[in-house]
Amino acid sequence: MNKIYINDKISVEKLIKLLKISELEFIKILFLKNIILKKNNYLNFNFVKKICIELFNTEVLKEENSFDNILKKNIVLNKIFIAIIGNVNNGKTTLFDFIYKKNRTLYEYGKITQEVFVEKFFFLNYFFYIFDLPGHHFFIKIVDEIIKIVDIVIFLISIDNKVDLNLINYINILKEKNKNIIICFNKIDLNKNFNFNYFNKFDIKKIKISSKNGFNIVKLFKKIIEIKTNINCLKNNLNSGFIISSNIMKNNIITKIFLIKGILEINDYMIFDNESVKIDNIYLNNKFIKKCYSPEIIIIKKIIFPIKFFFLIKKQKNEIEKYLDYKDQDLKMKKFYIKTDNHNIGNSIINYYNKLEFNENINILKISIGNFVENDLNFCKIFNCEIILINSSISKNIYNLIIKNNLTIKKFFLVNDIINYFKNLNSCKLKELILGIAIVKKIFNFKNYEKIAGCYIEYGYIDINNIVKIYKNYKLLYKGKIDSIKKNNIYVNKVFKNENCGIIIKNFNNIEINLKIESLKI
Template identity: 30%
Template sequence: MSYKEKKINRPPIITVAGHIDHGKTTFLNYIRKIKNPLKEDGGITQHLNAYNVETKYGNMTFIDTPGHSAFNVIRIKSIQNSDIMLLIISIDDGIKQQTIESINIAKEYNIPIIVCINKIDKAELENKKEKIINELSKIGLLQELWGGDTFFTYISAKTGEGIENLIDTINTQAELLDLKSNFDGLANGIILDNKMDNKQGLITSIIIKNGKLKKGDLIKTQTDYGKIKLILNEEKLINEAIPSMYVNIIGLKKNQEIGCTFECFKKEKNTKKQIQPTKIDLTEKKNKYSIEDLIKQMTSNKVKNLNIIIKADVQGSINVLKDTINNIITEKIKINIIKIDIGNPIKSDIDLAITTKSVILCFKTKNSQQINKLIQNNGIILKTFALIHELIFYITERIKDESIEEKKEILIGTAEIKKIFTQDKNVIAGCSIIQGKIKQNSIIKIFRKNTMIHKGSISSIKIFKNQVNEVTQGNECGISIKDYNLIQIHDKIKSYIQE
C-alpha cells in the first residue's frame, strides 16, 4: 500500500472510560447536544458506541465504553486503539474497580490519561475532590499542578460546567501527541463492532487510521473481503471518510473480531490469495465438538451437560458473553456453547436446539412469528434478555438446579391432552388418563413429540366441578398446571413420585 509521504494533523480518538454510572454517556450526550437521549435497558451502557463530535477545534472522535465489569475485553480493545483515555470519576462515588482497571489498561498500552472528575454541581461534595486527587496520586496519576504529567479537569455533565475547559484540555493533549496521518491513498484502520440488520445485512463499525475511505473501495480483513456499498456517519449516508472518523460500512460478509484491522486495496484479481488465513487458537479448538460427539457425551451419563445456543445483537455482546460464560467454573455441569452468533434467531437455530437439546439464550434480539411458532410446536426453551447480567444469572441458576442431586423419580401415570379451555383466566387441560394415575401432589413433566418442554407441578385436578386428588386410567379430568399455560392438544402429561 502506498501513501503520499506528507502527513498532516488528524483529530484525536478519545476513549471515555470509568466505573458504571459515573456519567460517561451523560457527558457525551451533552457535547453531542442530545437533549432527549434514548436510554438503554437498565439505564446502563451495554454496547460500545462511538461518535464524531464537532468542536471549536474541529472533529473529535469519542468512544463510549460500558462501565460494567463484564465488558473489560471491550474496554481493553477501545483504549488500546485510541490516542487519549478520558477517565470519568463521579465525585460522590470516587475511585472504583473499573476506574482502576481502566487506568491499568491505559498504562499498559502507554495511552495518556485525562482525569475528569464529574458531578461537581453537587457542591456539598467539594471536600471529596481532594480525596480523589490524593488517591490517584498514590497509584501514579499526579496532576500537572503538582509537577505530574496528567491533566485533571472538573465538570458537571448535567449542567455543562467545566466542559469547555475539558475540550480545551483534550486539544492540548492532542497537540502534545502531534497526531498525524496520511489523508490520501487507500484507507486502513480497525474494526469496532458488527451487527446484523434485517434489511441491510451485516453492518461493520470501523475507525479509519490512514487514508481516505470511499464508497466502492475494495476492503479486506484477515478473514473476509468485499466492496464497500454504503458508508454511514451515524444515520447519514456519506461518500467518503478520513482518518480518525468513526463510520459504519456495508460490504463485508463475515463477523469480525473487535480490534482487528482492515485495509482497502486496488485490484480484485487473486483477492482470495491476498487474504491471510485466520490463526486458529488450539486451546479454543479443543473445546469444539461435533454434533455426534455432543450426543455421545450427553448419553454417556458420566457428566451433566448444559447446552446453549447464544444469539446477540452485536459482536461486542458476543465477545462479552463468550468470555463470561467460559469463565464460569462448575464441577458437576459442563457448559457447551453449541453456537454463538449475531442476529435474530432463525429456523436453523431451532433445528440445532432440537438435535442437541439446547437452550437458546438471546440478548436484545427479536423473534419472528415463524420462530415463535416453531418454539411452541417443538417445546424449545428460548429466553430473551435485555440485560447481560440477567442472562448470566439465568445460566448460573440453571447450573445450580442441574447440580442438585436428584432423587429417583418413578413414573406413576400418563395423561394426554384432548382439549384446551379457559376458566376464570386459567388455562385448563382436558385430559384422558391413558396409563396409571395422575396425582395432585406429584411432579409432572409435559412432553411434546417425545421432548420434555416443562417440569413443574399441578395446581388442581377436577372431574366436572369436583376437586380430586388423583385420577386413574380410563377416566377424564381437567388439569390446571402451576405457572404454565403453553400447552397444546396431544401433549402428554406424565406424573412422577420421588423416593
C-alpha cells in the first residue's frame, strides 16, 4: 500500500499529483461512486483518508509525521560523536575493527593509519558515530579539525609503551577546551607492568580495555552514555560537512563525505573556500539517492574535490575569483607536482608545506587526487616539475614518456617518507611561529598607483614590525615588510583577529582578492 502525506486540507489538483494518476482517471473513479468534485475544490483530511483507502489503495498520513518533515526540524536524539586518538600502534584501528567487525588492520600499509575512518552503529538506544584518526603527528591538523565537532575524545594508551609526554600535553589542551575525555588503557590482556597511578592526577574518566578480545568494551560505551553530552557540531546553523577520504577504486575516484548539518541534494554546490563543486550523485548504503539528511556518511563518485577539509552547502555557485596557476620565474626553485590516492595525505602535505621556514626553496605547484594521466604529464612538461606519486598508479606508456622528457619521478607509500624527502631538500627547516593571518577581501587604489589590500584578520595579529609572506593558492609570491597599516582611517602598528584594516606592502603591488598574508616572528 502506498503512503501520502497531507495537511488538514488539500486541493483536488494537488491530491491528483500525489496519487500520480491522470485527472480524467481520478474524476472517473469518483464519479462511479457518485462523488462529483471540481479541480479547485478543497478536501478535508478525513474525507481524503477515506476515499484514498477505499478507491486508491493509499494510506493518508498527516504531513507533520512525514520522515522529511521530522528531519527538516533537525530532531537529533540519542546521537553521540566520538573520536579515537592515540599514538601509532596503540590499537586504535584494532578497537575500531572490533566494534564494527572489520579487518582494516590487514590492509593498512605499514600497519599505519593514514586516513580518517568513520562509521555509525546503534547500541543501547544510541547512534554512535566513531572517528578513527591517524596517530602520526603529520596528521595533527586533521585530528584537530575533527576533534572540534565531536562530543567525546577517547585517548587510547597502550600499556606496553612508555607514557608519551606529548599525549599528556594534548590531554591538558583538550581539558582547557572543556572537551569530554575518556582515557582507555589498552592491551590489558598483555598483563604488563604499567604506571597507572601516573594518571590519577587527571580528573578524567578512565577504563582498562582490550581492543583485541573486547574486554570492557560494553562498559566503555555505557560510560560514554553516562557523560550525556550535547552535540556540538549541530549547534552551527550553517549547512556543512567535511571530506573523510578520497580513494581510487577501479580507476574511479570514490569520496566519503560526513554531512554534519543540513540537507544535501543533487545539483547543490559544496563550497571549499575559493572553489565550488556541483554534486551530481549521492550514494547511501550503495544506493543512489537524490537527497540526504544530516548527520550521515555518504559516498560521492567520479568528482575530483579540492584538497580541503570543511565545506558549506549552497544552492548556487559561489562567485569567487578563481586562482590561476602561478609559474615561478626563479629557475633555482624546485617545482613539484604531487598525485595521491588519499585526500588526507594531500591535506597533511599542504599543512607541512605551509610550515616550512623557507618554502621558497621548493614550490608545490599542484596536489590532486587520482592516477597520473596524460594531462598531468603535459602540465609537468610545461612547468618542468618533479613528479611525486603517493600510492597513485601510472601506466607504462606514461612512465616511458616521463623518462623521454627528462622529468624526474619518485614514488612513495607513507606520508612520513615524502615529508622526510622534503626535509632533506635544500636544508628546509620548520618555520618560526606564525603570529597572524590576514585574507585580502578588497582592493583600494592609492597614490602613485599603489594598491591597498583591504584585509580581514583571520588568525592572531598582524604587526607592522614583523616579516610577512604572501601566498596565492599555497604558492609563495612575496617575502618582505609591511609599509603601513590603517584601521578606521588611523595608522596603527598592530591589528588583531576579526578586525578589518588596510595594508600597504613594501615593494609589492600585485594585490589580488583572497591572497593570504602571514605575519611571522623571525
